Amino acid sequence: MDLGLAGRTVVVTGASSGVGLATARMLLAEGANVAACARDGDRLERVLDGPPGALRTAACDVLDESAVREFVDRTADAFGGVDCVVNNAGRSLMARLHETDDRQWRDELDLKIFSVLHLVRTARPWLRRSDAGAVVNVNAILARQPETRLAATSAARAALLNLSKTLSAELAADGIRVNSVCLGLIDTGQWRRRYEESGCALDYAAWNAELAADRGIPLGRLGTADEVAYPIVALLSPRASYITGSSIDVGGGVARHV
Template identity: 80%
Template sequence: MDLGLTGRTVVVTGASSGVGLETARMLLGEGANVAACARDGDRLARALDGLPGRLHTGACDVLDDVAVREFVEQAAETFGGVDGVVNNAGRSLMARLDETEPQQWRDELDLKIFSVLHVVRAALPWLRRSDAGAVVNVNAILARQPEARLAATSAARAALLNLTKTLAGELAADAVRVNSVCLGLIDTGQWRRRHEASGSTSDFEAWSAGLAADRGIPLGRLGSADEVAYAIVALLSPRASYITGSALDVGGGIARYA
C-alpha cells in the first residue's frame, strides 16, 4: 500500500537509536524526506550513515528552544517545508516516589512537555501550509497505567497525553492532526543495558521473556522498535486523515485500563 509519504518532509527527534532511528529508516523507505536530530550529533551521523534517501541531520537539544527553531528552519529550507513531526526524544527515571527529588520531577516534566512544545511551535507555520500536516508524540502506556517504580515519569507521561489531546483540538481548525503512540516494553538499547547490568546468566531472549512474564504481557515478549515505527508512520500518512486526538497502544496487550 502506498502511504502517500513520498516527497513529504518529516522531522524526527531522538533519531540516533531505538524507535527514532527505526522511524527515520522507515520514512526514508517510504520516500519521505527526513530531518533527524539528536543531542549527540556524531552518534546520530553514525547511526544514519549509509541510509538511502533524502536526509538532513543535526545535533539539537530539544529543550533548547532557539536550537530547535534553527533546526526546523534548516529542514524547511532544505526540503521546502515540513509536513510531519515525530516527537520521540525522551527517557525514563527509574525511581519510586520517596526516591525522587523535586528537581528530578521538574526535569521529567520539562523533558516530556517542552520537548514537544518547542518542536511543534517551531514547525507549526509549515504544518499549517501542508495539505497533510501531522504530529505524532511518542508516549508510553505509563500515561494511563502508572508504575510505582517510575513515579515521576508516569506523571509526566500523563501530562504529555493530556497536552496531545489539547493540541489535537487546537490545531484541528488548521487541519493539522496530532496523535499519540503509547509504548509498552520495547526491545531497545536501554533494556539490553539493563540485561547486561543484571548479571543474569541467561541470554537476552530468555531474560526478556522472563521480564515479559513478570510484567504480565499477554504476547509473552518485548516489542521491537520497528513495530512501533510502523504505527508512527501509519499515523503520519495522509491515509490516516480522519484520525486525530487518538492514542494507539503498542504494548503486546499489557494495557489493563478501560
C-alpha cells in the first residue's frame, strides 16, 4: 500500500538507535525526505544512510530550543518545508521513588515535555503550511500504567500523554494531527546493555523470555524497533487523516487498562 509519504519531509529526533533509527529507515524506504537528529551526530551518520538528497542528519540537543530552531530551519530550507514530526528522543530512569532526587525528577520532566514543546513550537508554522501536517509523540504504556521501579519516568510519561491530547485539540484548527504511540518493552540497545550489566548466566534469548514472563507480557517476548516504527509511520500517513488525539499501545498485550 502506498502510504502517500513519498516526497514528504519528516523530522525524527533520537534517531541514532532503536525506535528512532527504525522509523527513519522506514520513512526513507517509503520515499520520504528525512531530517534526523540525535545527541551523538557522529554515530547517527554511521548508522543511517539514505538516497542522495533525501536525508539530512545533525547533532541536536532537543532541550536546547535555539539548536532545535536551527535544525528545523535548515531542514525547511533544504527540503522546502516540514510535513511531519516524530518526537522520539527519550530514556527511562530505573529508580524507585525513594531513590530519585529532585534533579532527576526535573530532568525527566524536562526531557519528556520540553523536547516535544521545543520541536512542535518551532515546526508549527511549517506544519500549518502542509496539507498533511502530523505529529507523533513516542511515549510508553507507563503513561497509563505506572511502575514503582520507574517512578519519575512514569509520571513524566503521563504528563506527555496529557500534553499530547492538548496539542491535538490546539493544533487541529491548523490542520495538524497529533497522536501517540505508547511502547511496552522493546528490544533495543537499552535492554541489551542492562542484560550485559546484569552478569546473568542465561543467554540473551532466555533472559529476554524470562523478562517478558516477569513483566506479564502475553506474547512472551519483547517487541522489536520495526514493530514500533510501523504504527508511527502509519499515523504520519495522509491515509490516517481522520485520526488525531489518539494513542496506540505497542506492548505485546502488557497493557492492563481498558
